[in-house]
Amino acid sequence: MIFRQLFEPQSWTYTYLFGCSDTRQAVLLDPVVETVERDLSALQDLGLTLAFSLDTHIHADHITSACRLRSLTGCKVAYPEMDGLPCADIGVSEVNPLKVGSLAFQPLFTPGHTATHHSYLVELPGSLRLFTGDALLIDGCGRTDFQDGDAATLYRSIHEKFFTLPGDTLVFPAHDYHHRHVSTVDQELERNPRLGGGKTLEEFVAIMMELNLPYPEKIDVAVPANKSCGACPEETVKLIEDTPGPSVQG
Structure with a gap:
């Protein structure tokens, strides 16, 4: 791979970016509209043809480049089926x-982070790679206070779907705010301050209720655009580009 x-x-x-060494077909997971040219250059440099864009959920902090990539490359757009996106x-x-x-x-x-969030497990010879989207972050997790999020549901998702995997499963999140790149299931079980160390459901819900995070800066633009796979007017993309600072996902 x-x-x-x-x-x-x-x-x-x-x-x-994932590429099949045999077919030279590729997938881009959670692509961002501002980085289309970078992603196309990476595909070209690696000699890959984009077959699919794939998203974990309807993002609130950026616009996906799914539709733009489709128009430029002819790739197909893949989303969680239950989102029901035309x-x-x-x-x-x-x-x-x-x-x-x-x-x-x-899938x-x-x-928990959103009502229809999906993560993706990729099995390779001798290793598992888990792409957790915004559900589980390194030493953290996604916030649960918008898009039908629910802390108790997120706790169960992480414990039932992630923490039951082998401990050496590599964890790749959709965000990190401290320049970290990868974790493992064992590491998150042991030291994640919100979920690790045997935190109970009640403790986790209390932690999430006390976060008091600011309203996401781009949610009012990003969510409607992403419900159309990122097919939005140019002025909407410009608004996203001009909004200062990162959105806080928790």
Whole structure:
């Protein structure tokens, strides 16, 4: 597998590029509209053809480049099936994984940050890679106070879908605000200040209720745009670009 972790600094978002060495087909997970040219250059440099864009959820802090990538490359747009987005070409679910050449993306339904959030498990010989979106972050987790989020639901998603995986499973989040790149299931079980160390459901819910995070700066623009797979007027993209600072995901 060809693999790259790419970073967008304004929203502190990781976009992940996967390539099949045999077919030279690629997938971009959680692409950001401001980095389209970077992503296209990476694909060209690696000799890859984009087959799919894939998102973990309807983001509130940036606009996806899914539709723009489709218009530029002819790729297909994949989203969690339960989002029911008319703009998507393919809906993925736990019973409908995404396969591209030798690559297989197993969706895991992990609600809590949003009601329809999905994470993706990629199994390679001798290793598991877990792409947690905004559900589980390194030493943290996504906030649960908008888009039908729910702290108790997120706790159960993480404990039932993530913490039951082998401890050496690599954890790749959709965001990190401290320039960290990867964690493991064992590391999050042991030291995550919100979820690790045997935190109970009640303790976690109390922690999340006391965060008092500011209203996400871009949510009023990003969510409607992402419900159309990022197909938004140019002035909307400009508004996103001109909004100062990263949105706080918690």
